[in-house]
Amino acid sequence: MNSPILAPAAVLVLWSLIMLFWVAGSRAAASKKLNKADLVNLPKVGGRGQDLDPLLEPSAAWKSHNYTHLMEQPTIFYATVGILALTGQGEGLNLMLAWGYTGIRIVHSIWQSTVNTLPIRFGLFLLSTLCLLAMAIHAVIATL
16 A cells, blocks of 8 residues: 555654654763762662653753654554545645644654744644644544
8 A cells, every 4th residue: 555645654753763863862962961969869770761851951851852742642643644544535635734744743843852932832733733633533534
């Protein structure tokens, strides 16, 4: 099966992996700046990256927060894309919405990881969510 709507989903998967490497690099660089005394209270076993957040400069944590966001709502996007592809509805308006969702999520990632002002970030999130909502409605219609 070859459906054009799979391309924006594949791009968002690739972007998510790029964000993972950005997170790792950013955390590693920021962690090198920490004092050993700061690390004493961290869990010795079972620690998570978010345990470091209070110790790191905020901009290092922003990338991690965004990566987490890319593991949340986009899972609904991937399922919706799959439904639209399987029902033959992966072209036209749905394809434009999928590219819109992907593009806006990438801009959202860059914004949150660098500037991170809430009004713009929320606006980008809202726009991407509206694209996803329209796609989800079309997926429901395609399956009824």
